[in-house]
Amino acid sequence: MKPMAHLGVGIGWRPEIADAVERLDGLDWVEVVAENICPGHLPEALGRLRERGTRIVPHGVSLGLGGADRPDPEKLAALGERAVALGAPLVTEHIAFVRTSSPLLEAGHLLPVPRTRDALDVLxxxxxxxxxxxxxxxxxxxIAxxxxxxxxxxxxxxxxxxxxxxxxxxxxxxVANLHTNRVNRGEDPAGVLDxxxxxxxxYVHVAGGVERGGVWHDTHAHPVPPVVLDLLAELRSRVAPAGVLLERDDDFPPEAELAGELTAIREVLTATARDLPQAAAPDIAREAARNPAAGAEPEAGAETVRGPEHGAGAEHGAGKTGQVAAQTAAGAPEPVSGPGPGSAAKPEAGAEPVRGPEHGAGEAARTRVGLAQAALLSALVAGTPVPEGFDRARIRVQVRALAAKRADVVAKVAPELSGILGGRAPYRExxxxxxxxxxxxxxxxRDxxxxxxxxxxxxxPADPAARRRLTAWWRERAGARPPRRIVRWARALAGRAA
Structure with a gap:
């Protein structure tokens, strides 16, 4: 595994804030949603960032690597094509499932995979x-x-x-997802980091959200709260991340507020480095003092992130124990603990990653994972009964959240529809x-x-003029004639009978 390139402090690039992103001082890199760009037709603003040397990392959302099906070769090829077109040092995706093939259902959202042996083998x-x-x-x-x-x-x-x-x-x-799971699932973020x-x-993501009725919603549409910055500090006290990125996907604030959030992130990175014991992390403190705007940039030639087969370097802090790298920096061996329940022993430095005896998931495991995911997704989007063992109140919250997100994304994909239907409220209804x-x-x-x-x-709609506009809109995009009135009546009757 090649050393991870240093990234610095960046922001998620979105068309709505493209001009603001170009003007942000001290911005080291950006991340783009991979599915939203075309390699041969990059947005001009994104092209200008690349020309001036700003790194661009494609962030995928549709592979569904946690799903029961093997990855779609076309989606993999498209993600790789974007990485090449952008000159990206890496690509990123999510530990999640987003669809099932039997029945054919799309969540339109990142859903958690069960932390089971079967699901891990498939993943x-x-x-x-x-x-x-x-x-x-x-x-x-x-994921959250x-x-x-x-x-x-x-x-x-x-x-x-x-x-x-x-x-x-x-x-x-x-780290925002760590906070989300603390509120929603009772998980300890520090324990995960340890x-x-x-x-x-x-690298690291930082984002905002909001709590409603005891549930934290990871909206990416609210300011980053202090509790999430505190978790960034927790992580920074353990390791000097190669990059930290601010995500914002909706309700974009003025440019000054975006700049202020980036400044707050930089302050956390440098303040945490200053607060570390000097004996425990001399390299971190020296890096922060030399380059406060970018957080902690490694010295020239230093490796920033290594894969697990290389072991932990002194600059990264301890791994599973959560201790900083004082012992490693002093030449003492890194503490070794036995594997916990359900975890494999850590391979020695230079060893190949551990693989199962068949180097893959058995078809029986894929079938079990697929059946469980299909039952859950069907309950979330098709109204079937909730599988046994799930918190039904939380599933209802997820059902509403998925429907609301679906409505919002379709409104962005086809903004003309709300105008034809008389505004946001009637469209949404x-x-x-x-x-x-x-x-x-x-x-x-397609939706x-x-x-x-x-x-x-x-x-x-009931208004004939609006219905004519909708017909023209549909015809232009579907490439077909709308169904005749007799066909519409037949379909409507069939729907009522069903």
């Missing part, structure tokens, strides 16, 4: 398939969740540790009525077309 094989197909290293992000799976066999720390040990994959740690191999850290019992199966653009066709079948 590890999918990760190795992805690694073999991608032209640059892969890092995977821990509203609910837990019943019958889990491992903690988050054990699950992530064994994933790294078996595949050599890097980790993208989102347990995982921080020498495999690629009509879409949520349509979506109830009609799960998404082929992405948001927008299906929604428009559904309205036309129902002879909606």
């Amino acid at each position: 590890c094989e999918n990760v190795r398939i992805a690694q073999d197909a991608l032209p640059v290293p892969l890092a995977l992000e821990n 969740a509203l609910f837990s799976w019943p019958g889990e066999e491992m903690t988050e720390g054990q699950f992530l540790t064994e994933l790294v040990e078996r595949t050599g994959v890097r980790l993208l740690i989102d 347990a995982i191999p921080l020498e495999a850290l690629a 009509a879409f949520l009525a349509y979506a109830k019992g009609r799960p998404m199966t082929a992405g948001y653009r 927008a077309l299906d929604f428009a066709e559904h309205l036309l079948i129902q002879d909606l």
